[in-house]
Amino acid sequence: MAKIAYILLCHKDPEAIVKQAERLTATGDYISIHFDARAKAEDFQTIKDALSDNTNVAFAHKRIQCGWGEWSLVEATLYAVETAVEKFPRATHFYMVSGDCMVIKSSEYIHDFLDENDVDFIESFDFFESNWIKTGMQGERLIYRHWFNERTQKRRFYLAFNFQRKLGLERKIPSDLQVMIGSQWWCLRRETIEAVLHFTKQRRDVMRFFRTTWIPDETFFQTIVRHLVPSAEIRSRSLTFLMFTDYGMPLTFYNDHYELLLSQDYLFARKISPEAIELKERLGRLYAEEGVKFQISAEGPSLFKFLTGRGREGKRFASRFWETESSLGRDRELMILVCKKWHVAKRLLYRIQQKTDIPAIAYLFNEESTPLPDLGGIQSTLEKRTRHRRALMRMLFDYYDTNRLIVCLDPSAMDLMQDFFSDRSTTRMLELQCKFTDEYLTGHATRIGLAGEQTTQETLERLLPTIRRDILNESDRILDAGFTNVVHLREGEEESHSIAALMEFLRVPEETAKDVAGVEHLFDD
The missing domain is CATH 3.40.50 (Rossmann fold)
Structure with a gap:
């Protein structure tokens, strides 16, 4: 039977992190936590103290400061994955989640699903052909080096970018790789994770390349998994349900979304509002229940698009x-x-x-x-x-x-x-x-x-x-x-x-x- 090691990247709300870890390990699974080094030291200590007696919980062997769009997010993930592989030898699957994620199926359903589907679940579409990126930089993410964070060091970010572009300092993508792109919320089998970790130690050239790409959490695992695993063993989809508003921001779910979430063909959902206390409690109880039957209709994305689109025709x-x-x-x-x-x-x-x-x-x-x-x-x-x-x-x-x-x-x-x-x-x-x-x-x-x-x-x-x-x-x-x-x-x-x-x-x-x-x-x- 499947045993899951959840890989949790988080940076706030220590009480919610403790509850999430307790909930996900209650039925015998594991969790490896990387808590952002930018966060308060007392918050991290709160989490460690609360979970110290839970042998199914581990913490990344190294904590680093993370920034959106940076290599640090991939590095933090690798640290948490390395810890999970070492600490939980019985784990058969590794599932990437965030502090804003909540399970929307029972543990029984999730384990049966993974037992029935001996594949890796990770979005991985061709970077240049898929039109996955809708706005902003595309090929420039890869062919130029990015040392600065666009959000916190905007001036340096664009100075470095424009300097390289003006002088034609483009670099080549590693010749044996087909760069892929997709959601960072994946679920990978143990043999795949071990192959990825081995690859990171053998291919220093690839690691150097991705360290200076922009938003590598959307390309690193997606590319490496596709490079190492036969296509027949990959399902190019995420098992985490998320939708985006017209402004490119993740849609937030609230208490009255319970039935909608349960009917989607996914195992987790993101983002759950911090104020949705009732929703979290109901989903938390659901995870431990047995014999629950789910009616999958999966109309969520099209229904949301339909309802939010009404009234905007003038623009x-x-x-x-x-x-x-x-x-x-x-x-x-x-x-x-x-x-x-x-x-x-x-x-x-x-x-x-x-x-x-x-x-x-x-x-x-x-x-x-x-x-x-x-x-x-x-x-x-x-x-x-x-x-x-x-x-x-x-x-x-x-x-x-x-x-x-x-x-x-x-x-x-x-x-x-x-x-x-x-x-x-x-x-x-x-x-x-x-x-x-x-x-x-x-x-x-x-x-x-x-x-x-x-x-x-x-x-x-x-x-x-x-x-x-x-x-x-x-x-x-x-x-x-x-x-x-x-x-x-x-x-x-x-x-x-x-x-x-x-x-x-x-x-x-x-x-x-x-x-x-x-x-x-x-x-x-």
């Missing part, structure tokens, strides 16, 4: 500055068919194609699989299509040799609508307004990852009104945008209104509009 949907000078052409007409129910819009689009000669394309900015002609690669991914939307549309007008083109958009695509309506071409919109049953909304929540098969009815009852309101808000935003040439076709309205809307949108005679409006079962789900 999020700004036009793209690199396309402000391009245009589809003054003599061209772009007709946008907007509908939340994509199958409804596609039915109407197909009918329009049957009854008119206007080229029409379904949700090309929403579905990767939308059939498109080969336009030299610009059409190959949703990201490219969206980034170069005007260039793409110009090429489609040219490809079909037409001045009139119809496309479908989801009503959430306000940035695209604003961009196209600001163009010098003529833009018209037809919004299909549908009715939404609870059954449809439940299916919609499942399709977009806000709910899963294991999501409880209680959770759905709280979620559905929010989704319904959000859909209605999308329609309201279209009205508030003040776009010209917008008409609406509503489910359940008289046929005469539908015909009038289609005549205005398509600029076709009444007879043609009537033929289009005659599509059967248009709004059926």
